[in-house]
Amino acid sequence: MNPREKEASQSPKTKKIELRGILLVVPTYLWLIVTFLIPVISVLMLSFAELHPVTKNIVSFPTMNNYLTLFTNLDYVVVLLRTLLLTVAVTISSVGLAYAVAYFITFKILKNKYTILLAFQAPYIASYMMVLLAWRLLLGRSGVINSLLMSMGLTSGPIELLGYNAFSVWLVLTATWFPWLILPIFVSLEKIDRSLLEASQDLGASPFTTFLKVTFPLSLPGVFVAILFVFIPTIGEFVAPAVVGGTTGLMFGNLIYDFFLKGFRWDIGSAFAVCLLCIVILAVLVLFRKIGFEKLMESL
Amino acid sequence: MKKTNILWSIVVIFAIILAFSPITILFLLSLNDSPALPLKNFPTTKWYEALFQFPGAMESIVNSLMVAGVTTLVAVVLGICGGYALVRTRFVGKSFFTGLLLMPMVVPYIIMGISLLSFLLRLGMEPSLITIIIGHILLAIPYATLVLTSRFIGFNISLEEAAMDLGADRLTTFRKITLPLIMPGIITAAILSFIISWEDVAMAVLLAGSQQTAPVFMFSLVTKLPKFVPILTAMSTIMFAFAIVLAILMRKAERFSIS
Amino acid sequence: MKIDVELKNVTKKYGEIVAVDDVSFAVERGQFFSLLGPSGCGKTTTLRMISGFETPTEGEIFIEGKPMTNVPPFKRPTNLVFQNLALFPHMNVFDNIAFGLRIKKVPENEIQKRVKEMLELVRLPGYEKRKISQLSGGEKQRIAIVRALVNRPAVLLLDEPLGPLDLKLREEMIVELKRIKREVGTTFIYVTHDQGEALTMSDKIVVMNKGKVVQIGTPMEIYEKPKSKFVADFIGGTNFFEGKYTDGAVEVDGLGKISIESGAHVSKKTLLLSVKPEKICIGKKLKKVDNIFDGKVTESFYQGRAITYKVLLENDSLITVVAPSYGMERVFGIGEKVKVGWNKEDARVIT
Numbered sequence: 001m002n003p004r005e006k007e008a009s010q011s012p013k014t015k016k017i018e019l020r021g022i023l024l025v026v027p028t029y030l031w032l033i034v035t036f037l038i039p040v041i042s043v044l045m046l047s048f049a050e051l052h053p054v055t056k057n058i059v060s061f062p063t064m065n066n067y068l069t070l071f072t073n074l075d076y077v078v079v080l081l082r083t084l085l086l087t088v089a090v091t092i093s094s095v096g097l098a099y100a101v102a103y104f105i106t107f108k109i110l111k112n113k114y115t116i117l118l119a120f121q122a123p124y125i126a127s128y129m130m131v132l133l134a135w136r137l138l139l140g141r142s143g144v145i146n147s148l149l150m151s152m153g154l155t156s157g158p159i160e161l162l163g164y165n166a167f168s169v170w171l172v173l174t175a176t177w178f179p180w181l182i183l184p185i186f187v188s189l190e191k192i193d194r195s196l197l198e199a200s201q202d203l204g205a206s207p208f209t210t211f212l213k214v215t216f217p218l219s220l221p222g223v224f225v226a227i228l229f230v231f232i233p234t235i236g237e238f239v240a241p242a243v244v245g246g247t248t249g250l251m252f253g254n255l256i257y258d259f260f261l262k263g264f265r266w267d268i269g270s271a272f273a274v275c276l277l278c279i280v281i282l283a284v285l286v287l288f289r290k291i292g293f294e295k296l297m298e299s300l
Numbered sequence: 301m302k303k304t305n306i307l308w309s310i311v312v313i314f315a316i317i318l319a320f321s322p323i324t325i326l327f328l329l330s331l332n333d334s335p336a337l338p339l340k341n342f343p344t345t346k347w348y349e350a351l352f353q354f355p356g357a358m359e360s361i362v363n364s365l366m367v368a369g370v371t372t373l374v375a376v377v378l379g380i381c382g383g384y385a386l387v388r389t390r391f392v393g394k395s396f397f398t399g400l401l402l403m404p405m406v407v408p409y410i411i412m413g414i415s416l417l418s419f420l421l422r423l424g425m426e427p428s429l430i431t432i433i434i435g436h437i438l439l440a441i442p443y444a445t446l447v448l449t450s451r452f453i454g455f456n457i458s459l460e461e462a463a464m465d466l467g468a469d470r471l472t473t474f475r476k477i478t479l480p481l482i483m484p485g486i487i488t489a490a491i492l493s494f495i496i497s498w499e500d501v502a503m504a505v506l507l508a509g510s511q512q513t514a515p516v517f518m519f520s521l522v523t524k525l526p527k528f529v530p531i532l533t534a535m536s537t538i539m540f541a542f543a544i545v546l547a548i549l550m551r552k553a554e555r556f557s558i559s
Numbered sequence: 560m561k562i563d564v565e566l567k568n569v570t571k572k573y574g575e576i577v578a579v580d581d582v583s584f585a586v587e588r589g590q591f592f593s594l595l596g597p598s599g600c601g602k603t604t605t606l607r608m609i610s611g612f613e614t615p616t617e618g619e620i621f622i623e624g625k626p627m628t629n630v631p632p633f634k635r636p637t638n639l640v641f642q643n644l645a646l647f648p649h650m651n652v653f654d655n656i657a658f659g660l661r662i663k664k665v666p667e668n669e670i671q672k673r674v675k676e677m678l679e680l681v682r683l684p685g686y687e688k689r690k691i692s693q694l695s696g697g698e699k700q701r702i703a704i705v706r707a708l709v710n711r712p713a714v715l716l717l718d719e720p721l722g723p724l725d726l727k728l729r730e731e732m733i734v735e736l737k738r739i740k741r742e743v744g745t746t747f748i749y750v751t752h753d754q755g756e757a758l759t760m761s762d763k764i765v766v767m768n769k770g771k772v773v774q775i776g777t778p779m780e781i782y783e784k785p786k787s788k789f790v791a792d793f794i795g796g797t798n799f800f801e802g803k804y805t806d807g808a809v810e811v812d813g814l815g816k817i818s819i820e821s822g823a824h825v826s827k828k829t830l831l832l833s834v835k836p837e838k839i840c841i842g843k844k845l846k847k848v849d850n851i852f853d854g855k856v857t858e859s860f861y862q863g864r865a866i867t868y869k870v871l872l873e874n875d876s877l878i879t880v881v882a883p884s885y886g887m888e889r890v891f892g893i894g895e896k897v898k899v900g901w902n903k904e905d906a907r908v909i910t
C-alpha cells in the first residue's frame with residue numbers, strides 16, 4: 001500500500017472521494033451481479049437439483065442425476081467429444097491461418113500495412129449472421145458451390161463434404177474467426193525488435209531456425225490472446241451448427257439450447273452448462289498460467 | 301526464394317477468398333433470380349420487393365436499431381461512471397469489481413444467455429426486446445468500461461483543477477473540460493457497444509420473445525422456414541449498407557471530436 | 560503594509576508523510592514572493608493549499624485577511640499557473656484565456672478587450688485563433704500566465720513555470736516575468752527549486768527544506784547571511800570550515816587560523832564558517848587578503864564568464880573557487896600549486 005492509498009482511509013476529503021467512487025460503480029456493480037453473477041450461480045445450483053418439469057419447483061436437492069444423465073447417455077458424450085474436437089480444430093486452423101497472414105503482413109509487406117489489416121476486418125462490419133447466411137447458401141448438397149461444380153461438369157454428383165455437416169461447421173467457424181485473430185498476432189509480431197532476428201541470422205541460424213527459436217516464442221503472447229479469442233466463443237457455439245451443421249454437425253451448445261428452450265429441462269441443461277463452463281475455466285487457467293495474467297492483459 | 305513466395309501467395313489468396321468471397325457472393329445473389337450460380341436474369345430486385353412484403357422483416361431491423369440504441373446509451377453511461385471510478389477514486393473491493401467486470405468477456409454467450417433467461421423467467425419476466433436489451437448491456441459493459449478507463453488514465457487531472465482554479469464549479473468543469481476531452485473514448489465505446497448489440501445472434505436468440513431483432517429474425521427463418529432464405533440475401537445486404545454508413549458516420553464523429 | 564496571504568502554522572500530512580511541517584509566513588501586497596527549496600520539500604503542496612486543492616491538516620490560511628478553510632478553489636481570489644501548465648487542449652488560445660471570464664459571465668465585448676490586452680502584455684498579439692498544440696514552449700508558458708492573470712486575481716501563484724524550458728528561453732522568461740509583474744502589480748507567489756530564478760526575481764524568499772521553513776528574507780539576506788548550513792549550501796553552493804574559536808580567528812585542524820570579523824558568535828567554542836566560491840581569490844601570489852592558504856588545483860572548468868577550480872588544501876579538504884575570467888592571466892593547470900585567499904568579512908559564521 002503506497003502512502004497515497006493509505007491516506008484514503010484517513011482524511012475526510014478522501015472519504016468523500018471514496019463515497020463518490022462507490023456511488024459511481026453501484027449501477028455497474030448491480031448490473032453485473034443481478035444479470036451475471038446471480039444467474040450463473042443459480043444455474044450452478046440448479047445443476048444439482050431436480051426440477052418439476054412444469055412448475056419448475058425443486059423436487060430434490062442435492063442430486064448428481066443431471067450429471068449422470070450427461071455421462072451415461074452415449075449420444076450426449078459423442079456430442080461433447082465432437083464439440084471438443086471441433087473447438088480444438090477450429091482453434092488450430094484459425095490461429096494458424098491468422099498467424100500466416102499476420103506474418104505475411106508484418107514481414108513481407110512494406111507499405112499500407114494498416115490498411116490491409118483493416119481490410120480484413122471489413123466483412124464483419126455486417127454481422128455474424130450475414131456471414132453465416134452466405135455460407136449457408138454456398139454450402140449444402142445443392143448449395144452454390146456444389147451446383148456450380150456440377151453445372152460445369154467437374155463432378156457428377158454433389159460433394160458430400162460440402163453439405164451441412166461437422167466439416168462445414170469447422171470450415172465456416174475457421175473462416176469467420178481467423179480475420180479477428182490477425183490483429184493480436186500482428187501486434188505481437190510487430191513489437192519484436194528486428195535486430196533480434198538479424199542477430200539470430202548473424203549467429204548462423206537459418207531463416208527457419210530463426211522463426212522457430214526467436215520469432216515464434218516472442219509472438220506467443222499474441223498467439224495466446226488469439227487462442228482465447230476463438231476458443232471461448234467456439235466451444236459455446238450453437239448458432240453456426242444450427243445454420244450449417246445439419247444433423248451431424250450439432251454441438252454441445254445446441255444441446256443446452258434445446259434443454260432450455262425446447263425441452264424445458266433447466267436442471268439437465270444447467271448441468272451441461274456447468275460442464276461447459278468448467279472446460280472454459282480450465283482452458284483459461286492453463287492459458288493464464290502459461291503466459292501470466294499481466295502479460296495477457298497487456299497484449300489485449 | 302521463388303518457391304516460398306509462391307507458397308505465401310497461395311496462403312494469402314486462400315485467406316482472402318475465405319474472408320471476402322462469401323459476402324460478395326451473397327451480395328450478387330441478392331440481385332439474382334435464384335440463390336445459385338451462374339447468374340441468371342441479373343440484376344433483379346425481386347428479393348428486395350419480397351423482403352418489404354414479408355411480415356416481420358423490416359420490423360426486426362427497426363427493433364435491432366432500438367435495442368442497439370438503448371444498449372449503447374446505457375453501456376456508455378455506465379462505462380463513464382465505471383471508468384471514472386476505477387481511475388479517479390478508491391473504494392473497497394476495487395479488485396473484486398475489476399475481476400467481475402472482466403468475467404463476462406471470458407464466459408461463452410450460451411452460458412450467460414441461459415443463466416439470464418432462466419433467472420428472468422423465474423422473476424416472472426416475459427422474453428421481449430427488454431430482456432434482449434438487458435443481455436446486451438451485460439455484453440457491452442466490460443468493453444465500454446475498459447475503453448473509458450484507458451481514456452481516463454490518459455487524462456491529466458490538472459486540466460480539471462485548472463478549470464476549477466479559474467472559477468468553474470464541479471458541474472461546469474465536467475461539462476466544459478472532462479466531457480469534451482473524453483469524447484473520443486465515449487465515441488469508441490459507443491461504436492463498440494452498438495456493434496456488439498447489432499451483431500449479436502446468440503444472446504438475442506436465447507432472450508427473444510415474439511419481438512425479434514434482425515439477426516434473430518434471420519436465424520429463425522433459416523432454421524424454421526428454409527425456403528424463404530433468399531429474401532434474407534436482400535435483408536442482409538441492406539443491413540450491411542446500413543452498417544457501413546453508420547461506421548463512416550461514427551468515424552467522422554471520432555475524427556471531429558479529436559481535432 | 561497590507562498582507563495578502565498569510566499561513567499560520569500550516570501542516571499537511573499524507574498518512575505518515577509530513578509534506579509540509581508547521582509553516583508560517585506572510586506575503587505583502589504587491590510582493591514578488593518566492594518559495595525556494597529542493598525537490599520534494601513541499602513547495603507544490605504549500606501552493607496547492609493556498610489555491611484550495613489541498614486542505615491543511617493543521618493550521619490556517621488567510622487570503623486578504625479572510626480565513627480560507629472550507630472555501631473551494633473556484634471561490635478563492637487566487638489563480639494558479641500549473642507546473643505542467645494545464646492549458647485546455649481542445650480550446651484555442653482565445654478560449655483558454657477567456658475561460659475564467661466566461662465563467663464569471665463577463666460581457667463578451669469586455670472579454671474581447673481583456674484578452675487582447677493580455678496578449679499584448681505578453682507580446683503575442685494575433686494569437687487568438689492558434690491551437691495549443693501550435694504553440695512553442697515559451698508561448699505556452701505566457702498563455703498559461705495570462706490565462707490566470709486575466710481574471711485579476713488578488714494573488715497569482717506560479718508553480719515552477721519555467722521548469723521545462725531550456726536555459727536561454729528561461730533567462731528570457733525571467734526578464735519577461737519581471738516586466739509583467741511590474742506592469743500588473745499583482746502579488747506573485749512563485750515556486751522554484753532554482754536559486755538563480757528566485758534570487759533574480761524575488762522581493763522576498765522563503766527557503767524550505769523537508770517541509771519546514773528554514774529561512775525567510777530578501778535575496779541578499781538569504782545569499783549573504785545564510786542562517787544555516789542548509790541555506791548556505793543550497794543557495795549557490797559554498798565552502799565550509801569548522802574549527803575552534805580563539806581570539807578573532809578560527810583554528811582549523813591541519814590548515815591554520817582563519818581570521819573572522821569580531822561578532823556576537825564568540826560565545827561558542829566550535830564554529831562553522833561558510834565562504835562562497837566567488838569570494839575566494841586564486842593566484843600564484845596574493846596581496847591584501849586577510850586569509851591566505853596553499854593549495855593544489857585538482858580540476859578546472861572553463862565556463863566562459865568564469866572559471867571554476869577545485870582546490871585541495873593542506874588539510875585535505877577540497878574547496879570550490881569561482882574566478883571571473885575578466886582580468887585573468889591564464890587558466891591554472893591541474894596539479895599546479897596555487898594560493899587561495901579571502902577577506903575576513905567574506906567568511907560567514909553559521910549559527
Ligand SMILES: Nc1ncnc2c1ncn2[C@@H]1O[C@H](COP(=O)(O)OP(=O)(O)OP(=O)(O)O)[C@@H](O)[C@H]1O
Nearest residue numbers: 003004573576578597598599600601602603604752
Ligand atoms: N497526494 C500525495 N500523497 C502522498 N504524498 C504526497 C502527495 N503529494 C505530495 N506528497 C509528498 O509530499 C512531499 C512534498 O511534495 P511536493 O509535491 O510538495 O514537493 P515539491 O517541493 O513541489 O517538489 P518538486 O520540486 O519536485 O515539485 C513529497 O515527499 C511527496 O512525495
Ligand SMILES: [Mg+2]
Nearest residue numbers: 602603604642
Ligand atoms: Mg512541485
